[in-house]
Amino acid sequence: MRTCQINPSILSADFTNLERELTRIHTADAVHVDVMDNHFVPNLTIGLPVVARLNEVSELPLDVHLMISDVDRWGPGYAEAGAASVTFHAEASAAPVKLARDLRAAGSRAAMALRPATPIEPYLDMLPELDMVLLMTVEPGFGGQAFLDLVLPKIRRARKAIDGTGLPIALQVDGGVTRETILRAAEAGADVFVAGSSVYGTADPAEAVVTLRNLAAATPVSM
Numbered sequence: 001m002r003t004c005q006i007n008p009s010i011l012s013a014d015f016t017n018l019e020r021e022l023t024r025i026h027t028a029d030a031v032h033v034d035v036m037d038n039h040f041v042p043n044l045t046i047g048l049p050v051v052a053r054l055n056e057v058s059e060l061p062l063d064v065h066l067m068i069s070d071v072d073r074w075g076p077g078y079a080e081a082g083a084a085s086v087t088f089h090a091e092a093s094a095a096p097v098k099l100a101r102d103l104r105a106a107g108s109r110a111a112m113a114l115r116p117a118t119p120i121e122p123y124l125d126m127l128p129e130l131d132m133v134l135l136m137t138v139e140p141g142f143g144g145q146a147f148l149d150l151v152l153p154k155i156r157r158a159r160k161a162i163d164g165t166g167l168p169i170a171l172q173v174d175g176g177v178t179r180e181t182i183l184r185a186a187e188a189g190a191d192v193f194v195a196g197s198s199v200y201g202t203a204d205p206a207e208a209v210v211t212l213r214n215l216a217a218a219t220p221v222s223m
């Protein structure tokens, strides 16, 4: 068994009562908070004041995923608000190394996300600046989409590159993660899984988290 984490996405939760929705996933490793600005992605969710308040009421660490433009300017504020980890999109950052350093300096883990079609190779040199890489397995913007198998070879390449650094960099996947697709993502080398519908869409989200984590942990990486 290996160590894997499940971070449920509150995009699939009931936005009228987020505090209660956090308690329904008490078995999770962190809560994945999707920040969307209706500019970088065609959807709008929550911003800094709500994230700051969530951090005050949450027993789980916040794994904040910024799907916003001008992230070099706005990103560090989420770290200052107490997020345990802040993920920015490589496609939205003009200065990703500086941003990763700013996030760490503000007290959070620094993570970089890539859309399904964005290659990882141009970013391999900056892996030591990162605590986590997020490979999107759907186009960012909406929950409930189907997992894109075409990302699996990139997950494998990322796993190899991360292992090559010898650093404890997590490899997260996000989008379309179910009891079935988590097996393929885990086998390719992912170790942190974001799941929205397959957690909040069940009668017992806490139990769904445990099931997903056990499935991933029991799946060896195969290169």
Ligand SMILES: O=C(CO)[C@@H](O)[C@H](O)COP(=O)(O)O
Residues within 6 Å of the ligand: 009, 011, 012, 032, 034, 065, 138, 139, 140, 141, 142, 143, 144, 145, 174, 175, 176, 177, 194, 195, 196, 197, 198
């Ligand atoms: O960031 C996103 C979508 O942009 C994700 O976090 C989704 O919210 C995951 O939802 P499911 O695909 O698991 O339903």
